[in-house]
Amino acid sequence: MVSHRIGSAVSLSYLDLIMFAANSSALRLQEIAADIKSISDYRIFPVILESILFALYTVLMIFYCLKYRQDRERVLAVFVVSICLFVMCATSWALDVWILSLELYRLVPGRLMNSGDLGDLPIGQAVDSLNGNLAFARDTCGAIVYVFCDYITLWRAYVIYGRPRWLKVVCISTFVFSCALYANDVALNFTASLSRPPSYATHLETFDHGAIVWGLSSTALATTAFAQVFSTVLIAREALIYRKELKTLLSPYRTSAGRHRLVAVLSV
Structure with missing residues (x-):
């Protein structure tokens, strides 16, 4: 009887272990499925869309370079800024593709096989450990792109509006303020995504639920929005x-219906 009870207890313990392992495996598979869905929603589709837009941007840049060679009134500064903007966009796109490949070929298999640090860490820490430095470089390129866009837009408005002195002061002030904000955003906010972030970045991210960092990023983006709307x-x-x-x-020449239609077309 005693041996029978011991055997029954051992059988129950084995069944409990099997049930626990099955439940753990099911929870693990659900977590992995959620990770894959997150990668699909927030990585794959944006990278595909970014690739299409970057291809169109490349065609426009080729056309712009050809026109620049034929233009007699060349502005070298704007051309250099445009080329730098294209290089930053190309770098950002390449980093996005690199990050996506790391997540698909290293993060997902590591989570499936539960091997190494990627399988043991939570998903957020695993992503930061895998591609935190690349994400920092990509975000820095994005900040530089925003600054270049502000410069080009403000310069275009300044030239078209007739180069008034007050507009020159406004454009320079906005550009300098935008550069300062994005530089602080890179130093205080983007460094938190590094695989080994500095202590001050971690402290700012947790202090007051990241309100300071959020306010800094929002102000920088608001400056870019102001520059775009103001120039437009x-x-x-x-x-x-x-x-x-x-x-x-052209109003004195509206003497016939045909001329009236011609004037309307020219006016539009």
């Missing part, structure tokens, strides 16, 4: 003024 408004205002002047100059 100035260019649109100048275009409307030109359209009104064109209509005024």
